[in-house]
Amino acid sequence: MNIYKKEFAVILAAWTLILMTACSQETIIPQEALPLEITTYISTHFPDYSILQSVKDRDDFVLTYDIILSDGISLEFNRKNEIIDIDGHSKLPDSVIPEKILLYVKTNYPSSIITDWELDDRNQQVQLDNGLDIEFTMSGDFVRIDD
Numbered sequence: 001m002n003i004y005k006k007e008f009a010v011i012l013a014a015w016t017l018i019l020m021t022a023c024s025q026e027t028i029i030p031q032e033a034l035p036l037e038i039t040t041y042i043s044t045h046f047p048d049y050s051i052l053q054s055v056k057d058r059d060d061f062v063l064t065y066d067i068i069l070s071d072g073i074s075l076e077f078n079r080k081n082e083i084i085d086i087d088g089h090s091k092l093p094d095s096v097i098p099e100k101i102l103l104y105v106k107t108n109y110p111s112s113i114i115t116d117w118e119l120d121d122r123n124q125q126v127q128l129d130n131g132l133d134i135e136f137t138m139s140g141d142f143v144r145i146d147d
Helices: 002-023 036-045 099-108
Strands: 024-028 051-059 062-069 074-077 083-087 114-119 123-128 133-137 142-146
Touching: 036 062, 036 074, 099 114, 099 123, 099 133
Parallel strands: none
Antiparallel strands: 024 051, 051 062, 062 074, 074 083, 083 114, 114 123, 123 133, 133 142
């Protein structure tokens, strides 16, 4: 019986290693290989920025595109080529922030700017230049300030 346990452990370890290496792949791709929806989004909302790097990332069977623009802005798109994360160091264009969220921030934090925006399965979140993280519903209603 001990031999079977050892063989099972070896087989299990081998499969785990195979799955781990097969599940995480990052590939740098040329700008021309990006889906049209992504390049259109970038040229519409970030026309003055150039693409410095494009990475097709397959992690745990989830496909994303990670784009780094000039001025240190990073964008992440999901498998449907929809924007899900924008990280910057300066003010993000108003056009990338949902209108209801933009209005809330301008009304409640008039001296602050939005530097990051993120969409997850249930909520949206923005980060202001003062470090404050604010969470909203998918429809843009205020939920809470996230510490």
